[in-house]
Amino acid sequence: MKKKNMTSMERVLTTLSHNEPDRVPLFLLLTMHGAKELGISIQEYFSKAENVFEGQIRLQEKYNSDCFYPFFYAPIEVEAFGSEVIFREDGPPNAGNPIIKNFGDIKNLKTPRINETKVLHKVLKSIELLKEKSKGTIPIIGVAVSPFSLPVMQLGFENYFDLMYFHKDLFNHLMKINETFCIHWANAQLEAGATAICYFDPVSSPTLIPKELYFETGYQVAKRTISKIKGPTATHFASGSCLSIANLLPETGTAVVGVSVQEDLSALKQAFKNKLTVLGNLNGIEMRRWTSDEASNIVRDTIHKAARGGGFILSDNHGEIPFQVQDKTLSAIADAVREFGTYPIAE
Numbered sequence: 001m002k003k004k005n006m007t008s009m010e011r012v013l014t015t016l017s018h019n020e021p022d023r024v025p026l027f028l029l030l031t032m033h034g035a036k037e038l039g040i041s042i043q044e045y046f047s048k049a050e051n052v053f054e055g056q057i058r059l060q061e062k063y064n065s066d067c068f069y070p071f072f073y074a075p076i077e078v079e080a081f082g083s084e085v086i087f088r089e090d091g092p093p094n095a096g097n098p099i100i101k102n103f104g105d106i107k108n109l110k111t112p113r114i115n116e117t118k119v120l121h122k123v124l125k126s127i128e129l130l131k132e133k134s135k136g137t138i139p140i141i142g143v144a145v146s147p148f149s150l151p152v153m154q155l156g157f158e159n160y161f162d163l164m165y166f167h168k169d170l171f172n173h174l175m176k177i178n179e180t181f182c183i184h185w186a187n188a189q190l191e192a193g194a195t196a197i198c199y200f201d202p203v204s205s206p207t208l209i210p211k212e213l214y215f216e217t218g219y220q221v222a223k224r225t226i227s228k229i230k231g232p233t234a235t236h237f238a239s240g241s242c243l244s245i246a247n248l249l250p251e252t253g254t255a256v257v258g259v260s261v262q263e264d265l266s267a268l269k270q271a272f273k274n275k276l277t278v279l280g281n282l283n284g285i286e287m288r289r290w291t292s293d294e295a296s297n298i299v300r301d302t303i304h305k306a307a308r309g310g311g312f313i314l315s316d317n318h319g320e321i322p323f324q325v326q327d328k329t330l331s332a333i334a335d336a337v338r339e340f341g342t343y344p345i346a347e
Contacts, residue, residue, distance in 0.1 A: 205240025
């Protein structure tokens with residue numbers, strides 16, 4: 001029997017409880033596409049909270065996505081620490097030169113004060129505007145880079161791994177600074193009206209570090225940090241694998257896990273069954289070349305692998321859909337969810 005139509009909030013809450021809503025929730029995690037909708041550059045788009053608010057409204061209405069995603073860009077967090085951000089015409093902004101030039105700088109690093117940091121105010125204002133507009137019917141997803149993954153932008157990959165392996169005291173000091181910032185930043189977004197926080201933690205993925213090192217580092221950081229975030233979190237590995245640490249992730253306190261297209265979705269769903277909701281795992285890179293028929297078929301197959309019993313949200317596997325993905329492809333994805341994602345899922 002077909003279920004009554006739900007609001008996006010009802011649909012997501014039902015699937016988070018590992019029950020079947022009216023249809024599979026769709027999180028189209030679109031950021032830069034808002035600039036296209038407004039006909040302005042990516043840099044101008046992210047210059048004002050009102051632009052991101054308007055972009056998110058238009059994108060949600062256009063594709064009937066089940067969330068608002070007022071994520072500006074990852075390096076906004078190191079920008080808050082004083083780093084440069086480099087904008088591009090056709091892709092996400094990148095962090096400039098690392099703010100930590102040498103390991104000694106870590107001792108003098110100060111945690112940004114959220115209320116005194118203009119670049120963060122834009123994000124909070126966009127969340128406030130979306131909260132007022134949605135009136136609780138559509139989830140608003142805030143974003144915080146994990147304290148364990150933020151150093152990639154603070155001092156660069158190679159230096160960070162040197163720090164992690166050979167300078168444990170300074171590593172622990174940096175984690176304290178980053179944990180304080182992450183907790184305050186996440187909670188500020190929740191206070192502004194975010195429904196949940198996407199806790200981006202790619203460095204914790206077994207794609208990048210051994211499971212044993214994760215247990216000693218990123219896992220411990222996640223447990224400490226997530227326990228102090230005053231709302232639900234979704235841990236996202238930004239295309240990285242996670243199946244081999246599936247037994248540890250529920251213990252961090254997270255509610256959702258963003259999974260990679262590189263791993264078997266059926267196995268992931270089974271591993272997290274009745275523990276964590278699975279978010280994923282459409283290939284955003286390949287999505288740039290999909291025809292409408294390919295998009296529809298892939299969505300159908302993905303839903304069949306993971307949607308039964310609830311506990312599944314369809315999304316991309318990285319946490320941000322590339323700027324080059326065409327409108328017709330996004331429309332095909334949204335149409336396919338309505339066609340193949342209605343519960344009960346057809347055999």
